[in-house]
Amino acid sequence: MPTVAEVKTALEAVLVPGVMRSLDKMNLIKDVGIEGDKVNVSIANAALMKDTQAGLAGKIKEILAKLDGVKEIVVTFVETKPKDINQIKNIIAVMSGKGGVGKSLVASLTATSLRRQNYEVGVLDADITGPSIPKMFGISGPPPIAENGILPVQTHSGIEVMSINLLLPTEDDAVIWRGPLIGHTITQFWEEVLWGKLDYLIVDLPPGTADAPLTVLQQIPISGIIIVFTPQDLTAMVVRKAVKMARQMNKSILGVVENMSYLYIPEIKKKMEIFGKSNGEEMAKTAEAPLLGQLPIDPELAKLCDEGNIERYNSEAYNTYTQKLLDVLPKK
Numbered sequence: 082m083p084t085v086a087e088v089k090t091a092l093e094a095v096l097v098p099g100v101m102r103s104l105d106k107m108n109l110i111k112d113v114g115i116e117g118d119k120v121n122v123s124i125a126n127a128a129l130m131k132d133t134q135a136g137l138a139g140k141i142k143e144i145l146a147k148l149d150g151v152k153e154i155v156v157t158f159v160e161t162k163p164k165d166i167n168q169i170k171n172i173i174a175v176m177s178g179k180g181g182v183g184k185s186l187v188a189s190l191t192a193t194s195l196r197r198q199n200y201e202v203g204v205l206d207a208d209i210t211g212p213s214i215p216k217m218f219g220i221s222g223p224p225p226i227a228e229n230g231i232l233p234v235q236t237h238s239g240i241e242v243m244s245i246n247l248l249l250p251t252e253d254d255a256v257i258w259r260g261p262l263i264g265h266t267i268t269q270f271w272e273e274v275l276w277g278k279l280d281y282l283i284v285d286l287p288p289g290t291a292d293a294p295l296t297v298l299q300q301i302p303i304s305g306i307i308i309v310f311t312p313q314d315l316t317a318m319v320v321r322k323a324v325k326m327a328r329q330m331n332k333s334i335l336g337v338v339e340n341m342s343y344l345y346i347p348e349i350k351k352k353m354e355i356f357g358k359s360n361g362e363e364m365a366k367t368a369e370a371p372l373l374g375q376l377p378i379d380p381e382l383a384k385l386c387d388e389g390n391i392e393r394y395n396s397e398a399y400n401t402y403t404q405k406l407l408d409v410l411p412k413k
């Protein structure tokens with residue numbers, strides 16, 4: 082007979098029918114017991130469609146029947162809430178004092194950097210009224226919605242994404258919700274989405290320093306914040322506000338990122354500071370955190386965002402960002 086550990090190892094790789102994720106990735110294996118030549122397997126029933134259960138039980142039996150000495154296999158499903166099985170090691174929020182500075186872009190690039198390092202990564206788009214994450218990754222909904230949980234939608238490289246845009250009937254529908262409803266959606270994204278096992282969850286916060294980002298910071302146990310800004314006159318004030326908010330919430334600032342820092346003109350081999358002089362170092366001082374990157378205005382990046390191919394982006398400035406990011410992030 083196999084040991085419990087051997088049964089678990091055999092189970093881990095089993096793909097859940099229809100959703101292309103392993104039992105281990107979804108963290109659905111609750112318990113394994115062995116009595117003589119009988120194996121009892123208990124599986125968490127979360128975010129599984131009804132007809133998935135039968136298929137999954139069949140697959141489990143097929144795999145375990147191949148193990149030496151196993152005569153009988155009993156598979157039981159236990160009702161479980163996604164929040165009780167989600168196992169997320171680090172939650173990083175991307176924040177900016179004001180809108181339109183490239184916060185969603187930095188959130189998406191951050192997720193992409195980590196995924197390229199083979200980490201299990203998710204993105205929670207907490208910008209309920211202006212969600213733009215799915216478009217950058219070129220994904221659309223609806224995601225599988227079961228009675229007891231919702232699965233994120235996977236990007237080309239396997240990043241798990243949840244955004245209100247994936248749940249709306251058409252992508253262009255505007256969301257005009259009031260505060261409490263927005264708060265409720267965030268709670269649902271946190272408690273009812275089956276993220277499974279993740280090394281990093283990147284949270285794209287709503288812009289500004291008003292109620293919306295605050296609500297998210299209160300509801301999700303964020304371990305660190307990345308602040309995004311652009312080189313403009315008002316930046317210093319805006320960054321100071323964001324820093325103040327992070328401190329008030331007792332959240333550590335992992336670093337700051339200057340976006341649209343400059344435009345590189347290859348013909349004359351020169352960097353033009355379109356929005357004004359870079360003040361990255363100064364902002365880093367204000368935040369008492371490292372300057373993780375200075376991303377240029379890059380037409381190629383804008384094009385990839387529009388095409389939904391942000392995961393294909395490569396540039397020197399982005400590589401530098403990835404390196405510095407890996408240096409400051411809490412490890413696995």
Ligand SMILES: Nc1ncnc2c1ncn2[C@@H]1O[C@H](COP(=O)(O)OP(=O)(O)OP(=O)(O)O)[C@@H](O)[C@H]1O
Binds near residue numbers: 181
């Ligand atoms: N460095 C850049 N180079 C080229 N294009 C960029 C860059 N940064 C942002 N953009 C473009 O600007 C658009 C807006 O950026 P993004 O959605 O990330 O801003 P945001 O801060 O999240 O805005 P909001 O406050 O509305 O959420 C992107 O879709 C992208 O096309």
Ligand SMILES: [Mg+2]
Binds near residue numbers: 184
């Ligand atoms: Mg955004």
